[in-house]
Amino acid sequence: MKLYGLKNCDTCRKALKELDNVTFVDVRDQGVPAQTLSRAFDQFGGALLNTLSTTWRGLDADERAKPPLELLTAHPTLMKRPLIEKDGALFLGWSDAVREALG
Template sequence: MKLYGLKTCDTCRKALKALEQAGTPATFVDVRADGITAAERAEFLSAFGAALINTRSTTWRGLDADERARAPEALLESHPTLMKRPVIRAGEALYLGWGKDTQAALLG
């Protein structure tokens, strides 16, 4: 299992801790420090579409209209912190966020 997020993100830390306590630890990938590949970006966008872009983030609010109008993949390439977090890969399944539905699916 892999968890993609930011090391400073409280939600990512909660998810990592809960998964570890449940006996299913995840490998953490910091999207800012480690980055993600173009293939991973494309796969995440294919799975989640526009929902992958966090339009409530400080990063988004700091972008001008021209920057916001760019294609989602280009935005994520230049601003990886725009990705909603966490993205969790569990086998072939992908989950976005740490809501009750994701928790139920991964923690049982």
């Protein structure tokens, strides 16, 4: 199982504490593999893009108008977190439903 997130993200830290046998991938340092990011966007659509983040607020109108996958590739911190990959399935966020599905 892989958890894509940020090491200073409280939600990612909570998920890491509760999960066993997980490999943490810091998206700021390592990014998200293009294939995984594409699959996640196909599955979650616009929900993958965190428009409440400080990174988003720092973008100008021209940047914000770019296609979401291009934005997420250039600025991986725009991704809603955590993105969890387990046995080929993807999960977004750390809701009760995600916890139950992974439990």
